[in-house]
Amino acid sequence: MKVLSTLPKFRTAHGIFLLAALCGSMLSLPAQAVRIKEVAAVQGVRSNQLTGYGLVVGLDGTGDQTTQMPYTTQTLSNYLQQMGITLPTGSNMSSLQLKNVAAVIVTAELPAFAQPGQQIDVVVSSMGNAKSLKGGTLITTPLRGADGEIYALAQGNMVVGGAGASQAGSKVQINHLSAGRIPLGAQVERAIPTPLNEGNTIRLGLNATDFQMANQVVKAINNRHGSGTATALDGRTVEVRAPEMSGARVSFIADIEELTLQSSKPAAKVVINARTGSIVMNQAVSLGPCAIAHGNLAITINSTPVISQPGPFSQGQTVVAEKASIQVTQEPGKVINMPASPQLADVVRSLNALGATPQDLLAILQAIKAAGALNAELEVI
Numbered sequence: 415m416k417v418l419s420t421l422p423k424f425r426t427a428h429g430i431f432l433l434a435a436l437c438g439s440m441l442s443l444p445a446q447a448v449r450i451k452e453v454a455a456v457q458g459v460r461s462n463q464l465t466g467y468g469l470v471v472g473l474d475g476t477g478d479q480t481t482q483m484p485y486t487t488q489t490l491s492n493y494l495q496q497m498g499i500t501l502p503t504g505s506n507m508s509s510l511q512l513k514n515v516a517a518v519i520v521t522a523e524l525p526a527f528a529q530p531g532q533q534i535d536v537v538v539s540s541m542g543n544a545k546s547l548k549g550g551t552l553i554t555t556p557l558r559g560a561d562g563e564i565y566a567l568a569q570g571n572m573v574v575g576g577a578g579a580s581q582a583g584s585k586v587q588i589n590h591l592s593a594g595r596i597p598l599g600a601q602v603e604r605a606i607p608t609p610l611n612e613g614n615t616i617r618l619g620l621n622a623t624d625f626q627m628a629n630q631v632v633k634a635i636n637n638r639h640g641s642g643t644a645t646a647l648d649g650r651t652v653e654v655r656a657p658e659m660s661g662a663r664v665s666f667i668a669d670i671e672e673l674t675l676q677s678s679k680p681a682a683k684v685v686i687n688a689r690t691g692s693i694v695m696n697q698a699v700s701l702g703p704c705a706i707a708h709g710n711l712a713i714t715i716n717s718t719p720v721i722s723q724p725g726p727f728s729q730g731q732t733v734v735a736e737k738a739s740i741q742v743t744q745e746p747g748k749v750i751n752m753p754a755s756p757q758l759a760d761v762v763r764s765l766n767a768l769g770a771t772p773q774d775l776l777a778i779l780q781a782i783k784a785a786g787a788l789n790a791e792l793e794v795i
Contacts, residue, residue, distance in 0.1 A: 450618070450631055451671035454652070457617040458609045459526045464565055464600075466520040468555030469493065470538065470547055470572065476591075477516040477550075478542035486517040486542055493553070516544035520555050520568050522600050529605050533598040536568045546591035548574040557600060568600035611660045616667065618652040625649040626678045634673040639666075682790035684779060691772035693779070695790065701755035701764060704787035706778060716741075 469489055470477075478486045490512065494500075522536040538552055550572050557566040573596065576589030610616070620627060628646045635644035635654060644654045654670065657663050682698035716739045724730025755761040770778060782788040 447674040454618040462524045464522045464557035466555045466557040470550035473514040476546040483542040536599040540592040566600040570596040570599040623649045699790040702787040
């Protein structure tokens with residue numbers, strides 16, 4: 415028997431709203447102070463993404479199948495030529511079976527102010543059909559920036575956080591085997607200039623657009639360093655007059671980053687994850703009075719095997735058929751009156767009274783918002 419429901423039920427409903435209630439009780443506490451460095455960052459001080467293409471060697475027969483991945487063989491041939499090894503003329507590289515070599519993409523993040531000689535972590539990911547990169551060694555790979563210039567060189571033994579084994583058609587695998595990391599596996603070869611010491615001002619960029627928070631940042635800096643030191647350009651950018659000497663500017667930035675602010679009450683928002691059924695709401699969410707009718711629709715399919723046998727001496731064959739019956743059951747929906755809920759705990763209590771699953775609440779919350787009874791922004795991710 416198969417049962418199909420248009421409104422699937424999950425056992426996590428009470429757990430989700432218990433978490434929402436816990437978040438509401440925590441957020442209902444007095445506002446805590448946050449530092450400027452936690453809500454804003456100096457514009458221009460940023461990391462840069464690096465990427466490169468290379469080879470991982472030393473695999474235990476788990477590398478690329480070179481007959482299907484010709485670029486692996488071509489890359490190895492080019493590498494051997496750079497090392498002064500010339501393959502015999504007429505040799506067919508595509509016929510070579512290099513089971514211990516894999517073509518990979520290497521990525522890294524170059525931090526701000528990184529200088530030549532410093533080391534950074536790299537991530538190595540297979541781009542072919544290698545079964546595992548465990549135990550492999552990345553040979554020297556140049557890492558380039560968006561401008562095509564080389565900023566680091568990566569090389570080293572890989573660390574793969576997984577394990578697997580296969581034999582006689584059976585396979586067991588734990589975690590991911592086609593990607594790994596090399597801690598401190600790349601050495602910086604070129605520094606990226608940062609416009610931190612240019613001009614007589616710096617700009618702070620808030621992590622999110624918030625006019626109230628921008629105003630608090632301006633007041634905190636002006637109270638500490640004098641009126642007119644900081645000016646809000648918009649809801650996300652604050653311009654600050656800073657010393658021109660590099661040493662004094664670093665001390666000045668370190669000082670303003672430690673200034674404390676009173677965290678403001680965020681805008682009411684409900685975040686819905688349609689894939690997992692998760693629903694998260696902040697403390698500012700409130701609910702107006704409304705009435706909700708909620709029901710359920712289930713489809714039941716029963717399958718019964720039917721055996722058809724031929725008559726005696728008819729030289730026929732026994733046939734097994736399947737007979738199915740479909741039944742639709744609809745539970746009557748009852749109208750529930752939901753009172754006004756000015757606090758998050760009241761909202762959670764009212765939604766729990768519906769007895770709906772998270773998947774049902776995805777549609778219910780959208781309907782309440784459309785009716786104008788939900789005082790919050792809905793964001794579906």
